[in-house]
Amino acid sequence: AQKIxxxxxxxxxxxxxxxxxxxxxxxxxxxxxxxxxxxxxxxEMIFLIYQGSYDEQNATEGRYSLNFQKARKSANLVxxxxxxGDSAMYFCxxxxxxxxxxxxxxxxxxxVVIP
Amino acid sequence: xxxxxxxxxxxxxxxxxxxSLKCEQHLGHNAMYWYKxxxxxxxxxxxxxxxxxxxxxxxxxxxxSPECPNSSHLFLxxxxxxxxxxxxxxxxxxQDNSGSGANVLTFGAGSRLTVL
Numbered sequence: 001a002q003k004i005x006x007x008x009x010x011x012x013x014x015x016x017x018x019x020x021x022x023x024x025x026x027x028x029x030x031x032x033x034x035x036x037x038x039x040x041x042x043x044e045m046i047f048l049i050y051q052g053s054y055d056e057q058n059a060t061e062g063r064y065s066l067n068f069q070k071a072r073k074s075a076n077l078v079x080x081x082x083x084x085g086d087s088a089m090y091f092c093x094x095x096x097x098x099x100x101x102x103x104x105x106x107x108x109x110x111x112v113v114i115p
Numbered sequence: 116x117x118x119x120x121x122x123x124x125x126x127x128x129x130x131x132x133x134x135s136l137k138c139e140q141h142l143g144h145n146a147m148y149w150y151k152x153x154x155x156x157x158x159x160x161x162x163x164x165x166x167x168x169x170x171x172x173x174x175x176x177x178x179x180s181p182e183c184p185n186s187s188h189l190f191l192x193x194x195x196x197x198x199x200x201x202x203x204x205x206x207x208x209x210q211d212n213s214g215s216g217a218n219v220l221t222f223g224a225g226s227r228l229t230v231l
Binding site for chain 1: 124156158203205217220221223224225227
C-alpha cells in the first residue's frame with residue numbers, strides 16, 4: 001500500500017516569494033503517479049500538477065513545479081511568485097498504475113500568503 | 116454548468132434523519148468517487164463507480180448507501196448517522212484508464228455534513 005507523508009507545520013510566505021512544500025512517499029511499485037492538489041477555504045480540491053514515475057524531467061505548470069527525486073522518494077511542490085490567492089491547503093497524492101489506480105492522499109500542508 | 120457540482124453545500128441532520136447528497140458531473144467522465152474528509156486526517160476513499168457499477172467499497176458502514184443511476188450522477192444516501200460522521204464529503208470524477216498512469220480526479224466543492 002502507498003503512504004504519503006506531509007509533515008510541515010502551517011507556513012506563512014511573503015507575497016511574490018517562492019515556497020516549497022515537502023512530500024515523501026513510500027511504495028514498492030516502479031510504476032506510479034504523483035499529484036498535487038490545492039484546497040482553498042471554499043472546499044473544492046483543485047488539480048495542480050502531475051508527475052509520472054518514469055518521467056525524466058520535472059513537471060511544470062505555470063508557477064507550479066514538482067521537484068521529483070525518485071531515489072529519495074520525494075515529490076516536493078514549488079510555488080514561485082506567491083500570490084494571495086495561493087493561500088490554501090495543499091495535498092500530495094499518488095496512485096499505483098498496476099493496481100487499481102486509486103489516489104492515496106497525504107494530510108496536507110497549510111499555506112498562508114501575506115502581503 | 117461545467118465541472119462537478121455537489122448539493123447541498125451544507126447539511127445539518129439528526130441521528131434519526133434520512134438525507135441524500137447529490138453529485139453531478141458534466142465532463143463526460145466514466146468514473147465517480149465519494150471521499151470523506153475529516154479534520155486532521157487524510158482524505159478517505161469511500162466508494163468508486165466505474166461505468167455505473169460499484170467497483171470499490173472501502174469498508175464503509177451500511178448507514179452510507181451510494182447510488183449511481185447514470186454516468187453523470189452520483190448520490191450518497193445517509194440514514195441513522197453518528198456524530199463522528201460529521202465531515203466534508205467530496206465527490207470526484209475521472210476518465211478512468213486503469214494502468215495508464217495519470218488518473219486526474221476533478222472534485223466538487225463538497226457537502227459539509229454536521230450530525231447532531
